[in-house]
Amino acid sequence: MLVAFAITPLGIGEDVGEAVAEAIRVVRASGLPNRTDSMFTTIEGDWDQTMAVIKQAVDAVAKIAPRVGLTLKADMRPGVTDALTSKVEAVEAYLA
Numbered sequence: 001m002l003v004a005f006a007i008t009p010l011g012i013g014e015d016v017g018e019a020v021a022e023a024i025r026v027v028r029a030s031g032l033p034n035r036t037d038s039m040f041t042t043i044e045g046d047w048d049q050t051m052a053v054i055k056q057a058v059d060a061v062a063k064i065a066p067r068v069g070l071t072l073k074a075d076m077r078p079g080v081t082d083a084l085t086s087k088v089e090a091v092e093a094y095l096a
Helices: 017-030 047-062 083-095
Strands: 002-010 034-036 041-044 067-075
Touching: 002 017, 002 047, 002 083, 017 034, 017 041, 017 047, 041 047, 041 083, 047 067
Parallel strands: none
Antiparallel strands: 002 041, 002 067, 034 041
C-alpha cells in the first residue's frame, strides 16, 4: 500500500517548516520506505503500519500547532511491494 499525505499545521503563521519537519522526522524514524517532495510525503507499508505512522506524524505536529489539516491519497494493491520506486521506474522506461 502506498499512502501519499500532507500535514498542514494551522494557526502558527506562514513559517510552518519546523512543524512539517517534525512530521517527516516521525516518518523517517518509522523505517517504512518513504519519499518526501514539496507537496506530499509518500510511505509504503500495510494499512496498520502506514496509518500508525501518519497518526504519529499528525500528533507530532499537533504538539506545535493548535490545528492540523490532513490530506491522504492511498493506492491499495495486494501483493505488490516496492511500488514506491517501481511505479516511477515504469513511467521512466516509457519516457526513455
